[in-house]
Amino acid sequence: MNLKAGLWQQQTLKLAMTQELSQAIALLQYSAQELTAFLEDKVLENPLMQLENSTVKPMNPLIDRNRRKHQKEEKNWIEQIAERPFSLEEHLLSQLKITNLSTEQLKVIRHLILHLDENGYFSGDLNEIAESLLVEVELVEDCLAVIQTLEPAGIGARNLQECLLMQLYYQNPNNELAQTIITHYFVPFAEKKWRQISKELQVTLKEIQDLFDQVQLLNPKPGAFLREEAPSYIIPDAIVERTAAGLEVRMFDDSLPRISFNESYFKKFKDQDQQVSKFLQDKVQDYHWILKAIEQRRETLTRVISKIVEKQTVCLLKGMQYLVPMTMKEIAMELDIHESTVSRAVREKYIQTPLGTFPLKSFFTSTIQTVTDEESTSSTQVKNEISHLIEQENKEKPLSDQDIVGLLKENKGIVVSRRTIAKYREQLGIQSSSKRKRFK
Numbered sequence: 269m270n271l272k273a274g275l276w277q278q279q280t281l282k283l284a285m286t287q288e289l290s291q292a293i294a295l296l297q298y299s300a301q302e303l304t305a306f307l308e309d310k311v312l313e314n315p316l317m318q319l320e321n322s323t324v325k326p327m328n329p330l331i332d333r334n335r336r337k338h339q340k341e342e343k344n345w346i347e348q349i350a351e352r353p354f355s356l357e358e359h360l361l362s363q364l365k366i367t368n369l370s371t372e373q374l375k376v377i378r379h380l381i382l383h384l385d386e387n388g389y390f391s392g393d394l395n396e397i398a399e400s401l402l403v404e405v406e407l408v409e410d411c412l413a414v415i416q417t418l419e420p421a422g423i424g425a426r427n428l429q430e431c432l433l434m435q436l437y438y439q440n441p442n443n444e445l446a447q448t449i450i451t452h453y454f455v456p457f458a459e460k461k462w463r464q465i466s467k468e469l470q471v472t473l474k475e476i477q478d479l480f481d482q483v484q485l486l487n488p489k490p491g492a493f494l495r496e497e498a499p500s501y502i503i504p505d506a507i508v509e510r511t512a513a514g515l516e517v518r519m520f521d522d523s524l525p526r527i528s529f530n531e532s533y534f535k536k537f538k539d540q541d542q543q544v545s546k547f548l549q550d551k552v553q554d555y556h557w558i559l560k561a562i563e564q565r566r567e568t569l570t571r572v573i574s575k576i577v578e579k580q581t582v583c584l585l586k587g588m589q590y591l592v593p594m595t596m597k598e599i600a601m602e603l604d605i606h607e608s609t610v611s612r613a614v615r616e617k618y619i620q621t622p623l624g625t626f627p628l629k630s631f632f633t634s635t636i637q638t639v640t641d642e643e644s645t646s647s648t649q650v651k652n653e654i655s656h657l658i659e660q661e662n663k664e665k666p667l668s669d670q671d672i673v674g675l676l677k678e679n680k681g682i683v684v685s686r687r688t689i690a691k692y693r694e695q696l697g698i699q700s701s702s703k704r705k706r707f708k
Contacts, residue, residue, distance in 0.1 A: 291561065292561045295562065296609070298565075307524075307525055310554075314554055316529060316530045316555050317554075318527065360381055361378070361381070364377065364414075372403065376403060384491060387491050388489065389424075420490040422434045422486070432450055435486045445479065504520050505520060505618060505628075506518065507619075508619060510622050514581070515577055515584060515585070519570055527558060527559065527562075568605070572599065576619075576628065584621050584623065588630075591646050593634065596611055633646035645680075650688075653680055654696065657675055658672075666701040669686045671701075672689050
């Protein structure tokens with residue numbers, strides 16, 4: 269090893285990740301909402317940038333006053349139906365108005381309701397609550413029992429097992445078999461280890477199966493229906509329309525604010541001292557870079573989306589069951605860009621089609637080989653075939669994963685392994701054959 273000091277010249281090729289390049293990459297993967305937030309932050313940093321949002325219109329006091337008066341008289345009744353004016357606490361307390369409870373009981377009940385989680389389960393500690401309120405534990409237990417008598421059935425339960433027990437008792441207080449199985453055999457019952465239960469309780473598998481079907485109809489989260497969630501809206505990044513010439517792609521930029529140059533501000537301060545002049549020059553460069561980055565983002569998105577539409581034309585015309593195999597690597601090679609660029613371009617992006625609005629990522633599927641070497645199918649089509657086979661199967665003798673492998677190869681010419689079938693079945697939320705079995 270040469271450890272002598274000296275000077276040498278060496279040429280190397282490397283990519284320097286500048287701040288501008290890093291931000292350009294980030295801009296590409298931004299959704300419409302994220303890009304809008306980014307531009308709003310930039311406007312705060314750069315006084316030479318202005319946002320012009322096409323969705324915001326100037327207000328005319330005379331016209332808008334009459335319009336608001338007219339709109340106030342004709343409210344949208346559909347929106348009124350969608351509203352949920354009561355919280356879980358208000359819903360439960362409203363049911364206590366007709367009960368003869370003491371002031372102390374109402375005080376404890378109000379405190380207990382505050383310990384209900386978003387699903388309606390009681391998550392507090394009875395002893396701690398009794399100590400903090402300076403009351404007996406027995407009173408707190410009685411008050412919790414009062415809450416558990418309210419609607420929806422199952423509210424105030426301490427766990428899933430108790431929640432199901434309460435709902436079953438509410439439906440039929442005389443169903444002793446249901447109470448016994450859920451109380452003493454909850455885990456094996458949930459795991460469908462029914463033969464042990466059948467043997468010990470001297471009941472048929474059909475009776476246990478009927479109880480299982482009944483439990484499937486119960487609500488494991490009784491308090492969730494009153495949870496208020498803000499609706500989320502999807503803004504498509506592109507619109508695909510059917511024309512006489514075929515499918516036409518149009519980028520949807522109306523939701524994005526337009527940026528413009530603050531010329532008056534620049535002229536007012538450009539002739540100030542050297543420090544101010546340098547600051548303005550930096551902001552001018554920043555403004556032009558933003559314009560260029562947004563245009564590059566739009567161009568890349570247009571190319572990627574157009575290529576997706578070109579390769580998935582049949583799917584967009586007939587339905588997602590006609591999705592053809594397509595990978596990001598394949599799109600990247602055809603567009604002569606990097607695969608990571610395609611990945612960033614489709615992240616959190618949506619496309620509006622004649623059949624509905626879909627995330628761009630949903631059009632990418634892996635390739636599954638068929639018996640014919642020249643043909644292939646997509647993983648989505650394989651999942652659809654698996655679902656169809658399981659729907660048509662004999663429920664008393666359900667198909668195993670190996671049976672599905674054989675049927676796909678024999679009937680559809682699709683070659684997949686048993687492990688792949690198991691993976692796709694789990695992704696579809698379909699249980700194994702032993703847990704799908706039905707009894708007469």
